[in-house]
Amino acid sequence: MRSSGYLTNMVTTKQEKRFALLMAARDSDYVKTTYGGYYNVFVDAYGDQGERWDLFRVIDGEFPCSADICMYDAFVISGSPNDAYGDEPWVMELCELLQKLDSMRKKLLGICFGHQVLCHALGGKVGKAETGWDIGVREVTVVDEVPCGLKGESKVSMLCTHHPILEIHQDEVWEVPEEGEVVAYSEKTGVEVFAIQDRVLGIQGHPEYSKDILCNIIDRLVGNHTIDKDFAEETKLVLDKVEPDAKFWIHVCKKFLKNN
Template sequence: MKIGILQAGHSPDELRDSVGDYGEMFTRLLDGHGFDFQIFSVVDGEFPSGTEDADGWLITGSKHGAYEDHDWIPPLETLIRDIRDAGQPLVGVCFGHQIIAQALGGKVEKFDGGWSVGRTEYDFGDQTMALNAWHQDQVVDLPEGAEIIASTDFCANAAMMIGDKILTIQPHPEFTAPLVAGLIEHRGRGNVPDTLLNAAEDALSTATDNAKFADKMAAILKG
């Protein structure tokens, strides 16, 4: 089964040699599930010719906001709607979560409550999962038909299902402790309050549920 990864941003230059780019992080996360991957760097204007180029799709995170004025965002929103209309599976993470919500009629804003960074526990109803967060933007209005499947007191709309083919999540199951440490150093200091960064540093050695959530992603992508 071929999964098209729609890469909406790049990892920091300082970290790319050690951790890879965002698309590569997902190929590692989903390794062992029997997928073949093709990465389309949509942030650089590289798009598939159509939905037939893959059997399922995944949209990565990005430093950009879904509401920002970039040439590649409108065609990405069109592609999201085409994927939905084709009945193909689709997973979105962080920016991917937000742009799917926006493309399908929801709303994304820069959250006035500030940032969420580092290991965070999410309530999935029947279980709690710990995943690494790195965001200020949030989905504030849901698209039609969306069901919230995970939340925190800080992020009410942390994960959602739209029908049985679209899964989106605000935190990053692909983010490892070394990557979060690098983000703190290269994208955090001076942008995110030190109290949040220090707490995220303190939690770097505590396990997350990346593999467990990867299984959920793979199940959706396999239909």
């Protein structure tokens, strides 16, 4: 079943780029009230004027029709509380779709769960992190050699450095797909970013999140006894003192999606 389309700009032109957002999480009450839903969070971060972004709630079984997928310039897979290696029907259908899209050489950007499910679908290995939850701001080191499609203004751009990012995950990529390259790592997570040439990009962190979104998720995890209250409070104290480099990570994502 296909969801209805949503536009960032109601005027359609022949030149407009078209993107599909594969939403793997349901909107929290906080995000609905504050931002109008995760769709707006993603499009505000990654979208530009004159583009069309269509929403498919894959967690609820809404997928793009096979006949329509050729119309999209790129696909973005969101985070999710579910396991990327789980056997839920929608996760398995998502993996099949990602395999098909990759065979069509469509651009695929995965965020958190999206990063993991891309890896899993394309032949890599994903599982629980031995070191447990990673929540807060994590400094990520980008390796020296980065696929051309991810580079900034020049061939050797500013990517060879450290960039903090907001994180909240319990699973991680253990091994990238055969064609994949590890693009970035951190002290806690060996594969923070992976890429396959210039068509697949997986990012473990959340460039699109703000601190208040992360704090609300932390509160909900405490409320359902998933994480300890003391751990949550300590995480929030650190979060207050460190800023993510959202501008950098959003630039990387948009550069990858749009080649601009």
